[in-house]
Every structure is written in structure tokens, then in C-alpha cells.
Amino acid sequence: MADVPRRFVRAPSEDERQALVGLRDAGPAAARTRALVVLLSATRVPVPEIMRRLGLSRPTVTHWLRRFERAGVAGLADRPRSGRPARISAESLRHIAMVVGARPRDLGILGTRWSLARLRQYLVQSGTVPTLSLESLRITLKRAGLTLTAARVGQIQKGVTTMIPGAFEYHSPTSLGEATALLSKLGDDAKVLSGGQSLIPLMKLRLATPRHLVDINALPGLAYVREEGGVLRIGGLTREADLEESDVVRRRYPLLLDTCKVIADPIVRNLATVGGNLAHGDPANDHPATMLALGAEVVAVGSGGERRIPIASFFTGPFSTALRRDEIVTEIRIPGPKPGSGGAYVKMERKVGDFATAAVAVQLTLAAGTCQEAGIGLTNVGSVPIKAVRAERALRGRRVDDAAIAEAARLAAEEADPAEDLRGSVEYKRDLVRVLTGRALRKAIERAQRGG
Ligand SMILES: Cc1cc2nc3c(=O)[nH]c(=O)nc-3n(C[C@H](O)[C@H](O)[C@H](O)COP(=O)(O)OP(=O)(O)OC[C@H]3O[C@@H](n4cnc5c(N)ncnc54)[C@H](O)[C@@H]3O)c2cc1C
Structure with missing residues (x-):
């Protein structure tokens, strides 16, 4: 099976x-899936069935079977990357901040203070x-403003820092x-x-210290x-609950409507604002x-006056936006839907109220079954929110049949990072992006055909 996969992987020793x-039951998430792929194939489960059961693509399944054939269990590990430091997702960064803010022994690790190792x-x-x-870890901690210094550990041990923000002056x-x-x-x-x-959770973790x-x-x-x-x-201070x-x-x-219903939970939505959701620049946020997808425009007011920023140029990096330091988001403007329009937001989350594992936003305008306009946005699958422009282009001017949906979904998955x-x-x-894009497109088409 060096190059052409046999029907099943060789029998493991x-x-x-x-x-x-061991990996399947207690390994990291990715290793669990890979081990399961091999174990299923070794028990003569065919590749299409593995794909169906685990929600994986054929290339992914055959890739891990090949790696096992060539290098055994070691072949299932990630290859060490050289050069630039590993990319750490926003979610992992949040988790790292929490770990650093706790004592090792509180997490079942021997010792009262963290060393890098x-x-x-x-x-x-x-x-x-x-x-x-x-x-890579050292660089990651430095970029996130996290330190393992004796002073910090000392403060943590006294219970001073973990949940209390740094001092600040309050202006209203x-x-x-x-x-x-x-x-x-x-x-x-x-x-x-x-x-x-x-902002407040970040301040409590000392990831923000204004x-x-x-x-x-x-x-x-x-x-x-x-x-x-x-x-x-939509006014910048509009609460999610009011939207x-x-x-x-x-x-x-x-x-x-789909989107604001799946943001966090009702308690958070009573306070969280639409302007804040965008200004925060978190690629895991849903708006x-x-x-x-909606082609919105952000209105920002600063000491230099008012600016209208197209959403496509608003997100400039992880947690950073085109806003100047003295600008406030005062309004979000969304073009009204043309006749024959429909949209949908489909989010996969581990539990209700969680940030998305991935989510897809779709807005379409149809005329006689042909796509006139398409907007597709992807959540939490890149260091910035992603506009899936190739998938949008593939839909415009085309009948929205099964083949067009599959093609757009494939392209959106390629655009995810x-x-x-x-x-x-x-x-x-x-x-997941491929599957969710297909689902969101079908829902948006159905809504467009029923008139919104
Ligand atoms: C338990 C929990 C679960 C969550 N789950 C989700 C989720 O599933 N999906 C999701 O999208 N979000 C989720 N969030 C995040 C949260 O909903 C958003 O990030 C929130 O809407 C941010 O808005 P805010 O008004 O609270 O902003 P703040 O926390 O007050 O501010 C956030 C940032 O934006 C800046 N800012 C805020 N408003 C403006 C403005 N008008 N102009 C300029 N800058 C501004 C602040 O300076 C700060 O940097 C969750 C939060 C919690 C606590």
C-alpha cells in the first residue's frame, strides 16, 4: 500500500x-481520530464507511492509512515543523492563559510553579x-503577554492575580x-x-491590562x-438579545437571527453588543x-470624524481590526435583502453556548433558480474571519443544483485555514467546513425560494 491504498490497512502487531x-482512548483529539481510522480499517471496515462514521474526507482517511503503512504508530504523529513557530489557535491561547494562571498541582501536576518544560x-x-x-512556547507566551516569572508565580500562589484584573481608572x-x-x-x-x-474575562486573565x-x-x-x-x-451598542x-x-x-441565537447564552447576550463582537476581532466570534456574508459596513467615529469601513477590510489580524485607537463603532450597516434572497448560519459547537468548532454564514440572492449574488463567511477556521471568495465566485451565475453546492462547499473548505x-x-x-457550507447553502436556498 505504499502508494495505492489496498482495501484495508495491514494487520497491526x-x-x-x-x-x-491507548491513543484512541486517551490521546489528544487529533491522534484519537487517526488511531480510530487505522483500527477501523484493520477490522476490515471499508474506507467509505470510515469516512461516513468519522465525517472525514477520502484523502484524509487514505493519508493516515498510508502513514501507518509506512511508519507504524509513529507515522500518526504530527511531523515536527521547522522554521516559524507553530500556529496556536485563539481557543488554545485562551486555554494556555488559564493553565498559566493556575498552579500545576491544581491541575494534577507535581510542583507548585510552572517551568517552560x-x-x-x-x-x-x-x-x-x-x-x-x-x-515556540516561549514565543507564544511572550506574544500573549504571559510570564512564568517568580514574581507572577508568587502572586498566583497568594491567590492575588488569577481572577482579579489589574488596576485601572474608570471613565464614563x-x-x-x-x-x-x-x-x-x-x-x-x-x-x-x-x-x-x-474584555473583562481577558482582563481577569491579565491578557489585557488597560x-x-x-x-x-x-x-x-x-x-x-x-x-x-x-x-x-444596527447601533454599535445594540445588545445581542435586542437583535x-x-x-x-x-x-x-x-x-x-440564526447568528445571534447561537452566540454564547442568554445571560451573555443580555450584555454583549454587536459593535463589541466585531471590534474584538476574535476569529471565533460569530458576527x-x-x-x-452580508457585505456589511462598519461606521466608526473618532476624533478625526466618521469613517465607513467595508467589512471585508475590517479584520486585519488575530484580535486586530482597522479601527484607530480613538475610534468607536457607532453603527453597522447591512444592505437590505433583494427579492429572492435567503441566508443561514450553521454552527458546530461542542456544547450549547460554546464558541464554534467551525461555522458558516451564507447569504444568497436567486432568480429563477440561478444565483445572482452570494456571500459566504467562515468562523474560527483561520487567524481572521474568512470570506470564502472562491466559493462565492463559483456560485454566481450558476444554477444552485447539487453539483454547484458540492463545488462551493469544496472550495470553502480549501479556503479555510x-x-x-x-x-x-x-x-x-x-x-467540517465543507459539510457546514453544504448545509448552510441548502438552508439559504430553501429560504430564498420561500421568500426570505
Ligand atoms: C461565556 C461566554 C461565551 C461566549 N460565546 C460566544 C459565542 O459563542 N460567539 C460569539 O460570537 N461570542 C461569544 N462570546 C464573546 C462575546 O459574546 C463577544 O465577544 C461580545 O459580544 C463582545 O461584545 P462586548 O460588548 O461584550 O464587548 P467588550 O467585551 O466590552 O469589548 C470587547 C473588545 O471590543 C472593544 N469594543 C467594544 N465595543 C466597542 C465599540 N463600540 N467600538 C470600539 N471598540 C469596542 C473593546 O475595547 C474590547 O477590546 C462569549 C463570551 C462569553 C463570556
Whole structure:
């Protein structure tokens, strides 16, 4: 089976079988799937059935069978990457921050303080990261502003830092002009506070340590949802719960309604704002993909006046956006749906209220069964939210039949750029994007054909 896969993988030796069972039952997420692929094939389960059971593509299944044929169980490990440090997903970073903020012995590890080696061992064994050199870990911690210094460990041991943010000065301006002037004066030392549902947890983990918080909750006139002149206008301070309750959203924007229903849980949605969800720049947040599919525009006001930023150029990197340091998101504008439009958001999450393993937003306009316009956004499968432009292009001008849907779904999966983490392997997530894109397209088509 060196190059052409036989029907089934060779029979593993007893040692190999034990190692495979060990990996399947207690290995990191990705290794579990790979071991299962081999064990299934060794018990004469055909490749198409393995694909069906595990939700994997044929290339993924045959790839791991080949690797096992060539190198045994060792072939199922990730190959060490040389050169640039391993890419760590936003989710893994959050987990690392939590681990660093705890004492090793609280996590069942011997010792009261983390060394780099001990931390690496824990992260790899717990499946938080697949493999990681000490140097990559050091760089990752540095970039995230996390330290394992004696001072920090000492503070943690006294229980001072883990859940208490650093000291900050609190400002509560009552006009937009006052708020932008404050932000302009305070510069990089200040952060806007709206719902606090992302910022406060980051501050508690000391991943954000602003010296000034500019609370914009007292600014008047920034919470509304209304359609005007063929455009849906959502105020920057609109809470997710109010978006969900909005009559116009319920009637005319199914993609938005799908999205806000699956963001976190009702308690978070009562506080979290739409502006904050975008301004945070987290590729795991749900609104970015939705807004990419809808072709939204972000209105930002700063000391230099108002800017309208097309959503396609808003996300500039992980947790970073095109916003200037003194700018506040005041409104999100979404073009009203043309006749024959429909949309859908399909999210795979490990449990209700979780961030997406992957999610896909689709907005389509159809005329007589042919796609006139297509928008597709992908959540949590890249360092930024992804606009699947090749998949969109493949749909435009084409009848939306099974072949077109399959082609667009395949292209969207190719455009995804996921990182392996606790939620799954790169292969799994890519294939998940293919499946979710197909589902979202079918739902959007059905809605477009029934009139929204
Ligand atoms: C338990 C839990 C589960 C979650 N699950 C999900 C989920 O499934 N999907 C999802 O999408 N999100 C989820 N989130 C994240 C959260 O919903 C969003 O990130 C949140 O909506 C951010 O909005 P906020 O108003 O709370 O922003 P804040 O936390 O106040 O601010 C976030 C960032 O944006 C900046 N900012 C906020 N508002 C503005 C503005 N108007 N102009 C300029 N900058 C601004 C802040 O300075 C800060 O940097 C979850 C959060 C929690 C606590």
C-alpha cells in the first residue's frame, strides 16, 4: 500500500494494536481520530464507511492509512515543523492563559510553579497543542503577554492575580465627542468598554491590562435596530438579545437571527453588543462571518470624524481590526435583502453556548433558480474571519443544483485555514467546513425560494 491504498490497512502487531487503542482512548483529539481510522480499517471496515462514521474526507482517511503503512504508530504523529513557530489557535491561547494562571498541582501536576518544560509537557499531553518546541512556547507566551516569572508565580500562589484584573481608572463619558476625546488623549493605555463580555474575562486573565477603561454604556442613541432607505442599521451598542428580539430582523434577516441565537447564552447576550463582537476581532466570534456574508459596513467615529469601513477590510489580524485607537463603532450597516434572497448560519459547537468548532454564514440572492449574488463567511477556521471568495465566485451565475453546492462547499473548505486544537484536527475542521457550507447553502436556498 505504499502508494495505492489496498482495501484495508495491514494487520497491526499486538504492540501496535495496544498503542493504537491507548491513543484512541486517551490521546489528544487529533491522534484519537487517526488511531480510530487505522483500527477501523484493520477490522476490515471499508474506507467509505470510515469516512461516513468519522465525517472525514477520502484523502484524509487514505493519508493516515498510508502513514501507518509506512511508519507504524509513529507515522500518526504530527511531523515536527521547522522554521516559524507553530500556529496556536485563539481557543488554545485562551486555554494556555488559564493553565498559566493556575498552579500545576491544581491541575494534577507535581510542583507548585510552572517551568517552560513542565508547561509544554502538560499542554501536549492534555491535547491543547499537538506538538510544540520550547522555543515556540516561549514565543507564544511572550506574544500573549504571559510570564512564568517568580514574581507572577508568587502572586498566583497568594491567590492575588488569577481572577482579579489589574488596576485601572474608570471613565464614563456621556457624549460621543467626550468619549473620542478621552480615547485620543489616553492613547494605547485606554480600552473601550461596552458589554464587557470579552474584555473583562481577558482582563481577569491579565491578557489585557488597560490602565483606563472608557465605558461607552452611557452614550445616548447608540442602541437601535431599524431599516432605513433600504439599509438595516444596527447601533454599535445594540445588545445581542435586542437583535434577536427585533421584529425587522426576525422578518427579513434570517442569517442575522440564526447568528445571534447561537452566540454564547442568554445571560451573555443580555450584555454583549454587536459593535463589541466585531471590534474584538476574535476569529471565533460569530458576527464577523455573518457580516462578511452580508457585505456589511462598519461606521466608526473618532476624533478625526466618521469613517465607513467595508467589512471585508475590517479584520486585519488575530484580535486586530482597522479601527484607530480613538475610534468607536457607532453603527453597522447591512444592505437590505433583494427579492429572492435567503441566508443561514450553521454552527458546530461542542456544547450549547460554546464558541464554534467551525461555522458558516451564507447569504444568497436567486432568480429563477440561478444565483445572482452570494456571500459566504467562515468562523474560527483561520487567524481572521474568512470570506470564502472562491466559493462565492463559483456560485454566481450558476444554477444552485447539487453539483454547484458540492463545488462551493469544496472550495470553502480549501479556503479555510484552521489550526489544530482541543476542538479537532486541521483535517477534521476543513472537512467540517465543507459539510457546514453544504448545509448552510441548502438552508439559504430553501429560504430564498420561500421568500426570505
Ligand atoms: C461565556 C461566554 C461565551 C461566549 N460565546 C460566544 C459565542 O459563542 N460567539 C460569539 O460570537 N461570542 C461569544 N462570546 C464573546 C462575546 O459574546 C463577544 O465577544 C461580545 O459580544 C463582545 O461584545 P462586548 O460588548 O461584550 O464587548 P467588550 O467585551 O466590552 O469589548 C470587547 C473588545 O471590543 C472593544 N469594543 C467594544 N465595543 C466597542 C465599540 N463600540 N467600538 C470600539 N471598540 C469596542 C473593546 O475595547 C474590547 O477590546 C462569549 C463570551 C462569553 C463570556
